[in-house]
Amino acid sequence: MNCATPEPRSPDAWLGGRLQLYQPDRGAHRAGTDAVLLAALLRPAPGATCCDVGAATGAVGLAVALRAPTCRMLLVERDPALADLARLNATLNGLDGRVDVVAADVLAKGGARRAAGLVPECCDLVLTNPPYFEAGRHRISPIADKAAAHTFPTGSLDGWLRTCVEILRPRGHLGLIHRADALPDCLDALRGRFGGIAVRPVQARAGEPAIRVLITAVKGSRAPFSLLTPLVLHGADGAFTPILAALNAGTAWIGTRPSED
Numbered sequence: 455m456n457c458a459t460p461e462p463r464s465p466d467a468w469l470g471g472r473l474q475l476y477q478p479d480r481g482a483h484r485a486g487t488d489a490v491l492l493a494a495l496l497r498p499a500p501g502a503t504c505c506d507v508g509a510a511t512g513a514v515g516l517a518v519a520l521r522a523p524t525c526r527m528l529l530v531e532r533d534p535a536l537a538d539l540a541r542l543n544a545t546l547n548g549l550d551g552r553v554d555v556v557a558a559d560v561l562a563k564g565g566a567r568r569a570a571g572l573v574p575e576c577c578d579l580v581l582t583n584p585p586y587f588e589a590g591r592h593r594i595s596p597i598a599d600k601a602a603a604h605t606f607p608t609g610s611l612d613g614w615l616r617t618c619v620e621i622l623r624p625r626g627h628l629g630l631i632h633r634a635d636a637l638p639d640c641l642d643a644l645r646g647r648f649g650g651i652a653v654r655p656v657q658a659r660a661g662e663p664a665i666r667v668l669i670t671a672v673k674g675s676r677a678p679f680s681l682l683t684p685l686v687l688h689g690a691d692g693a694f695t696p697i698l699a700a701l702n703a704g705t706a707w708i709g710t711r712p713s714e715d
Contacts, residue, residue: 465546468513469704473520474546476539477511485513487687488583488631488666490701491656493517495629495668497707498525498579505530507560507582507618512540512553514581519549521704526552530572532559560617561610567617575623582630584614611636615643622673631656634664649675654682654708659690668708 465474468485477484493514498504502525506515509529519527527549531537537557544553558570568574618628628648632640634655644651648671655664664684685708687698700706 465543469517469520470702472704473513473517475511475513475516475543476546477513478536478539485510487698489513489517490698491666491668491685491708492581492583492629492631494701494704494706494708495581495631496579496627496670497709498522500524502526502578503576504528504579504581505577505621507580507614507621508532508584509540509555510536512543512555514583516540516543516547516549516553517704518581519544519553520547527554528577529553529555530558530560531555532557561613564620567620572617572621574620575626577621577626578623579627579629580618580622582614582618582628584611584630584632586633586636611639612643615640615647619647619673624674626673628669628671628673630669631666632669634667637667637669640667640669644669644671648673650677650680652680652682655684657684657686659688660684660686 465476467473468475475485498518502522504515504518504522504525505528506512506518507530509515509531510533512529515527515529519525529537529540529544531540534557537555541550541555544550544555554571556571558567558572560567562570615630622628630640637653641651650670650672652670654668656666656668657664668685685697686695689695694702697706701708
């Protein structure tokens with residue numbers, strides 16, 4: 455472990471306490487609602503090989519591995535300290551027999567990615583939460599780990615999703631979450647590579663503008679685009695909606711599996 459991301463003193467309880475996660479100290483990037491949504495976005499087929507691209511400490515991938523006991527999971531993280539925490543979390547939850555961690559830069563050249571262990575067409579399902587901001591378009595956090603998790607170079611979304619395409623098998627499924635205002639950029643990056651694209655807006659409260667989008671797609675599909683009903687996080691009283699409460703407890707899937715036609 456390097457000094458930038460020290461091992462925390464105790465793990466956090468996730469999925470109603472079913473999953474224990476060591477995370478960086480508060481103030482750095484920590485898994486939250488976005489990770490909960492992404493982890494429940496697509497239920498893997500039995501025996502599937504899955505990948506969490508940009509895994510950080512492994513929250514998304516480990517949640518999927520816990521709930522889909524026949525799948526194998528690959529966690530891809532460029533920061534060696536976070537990759538170490540992901541390995542620690544896999545062991546802590548008894549998942550290390552089905553989970554591999556690859557310390558690789560998603561935006562590196564193909565040869566470097568493959569040398570690190572990220573090989574083409576190795577996965578049936580890829581889940582990813584790309585950095586939400588490009589350099590120069592927002593105020594960068596003074597906390598180095600948080601800045602690295604939230605920001606990448608201008609134009610990098612296309613390269614990020616190109617890596618996701620490369621590691622997916624034909625007809626493999628992609629699931630991603632992003633800011634709602636980034637939807638046009640996401641669709642541009644998916645165009646010509648995926649079909650059966652389905653978009654589910656995420657609203658903080660019913661009737662409010664979307665704050666996130668959940669996107670699923672199939673590599674090489676020609677199925678049409680679908681705009682799905684919104685997922686609402688909070689009721690009028692500010693409490694979690696029943697679906698979000700179930701997602702936080704790990705007892706539901708969102709169920710936006712796209713068409714494969």
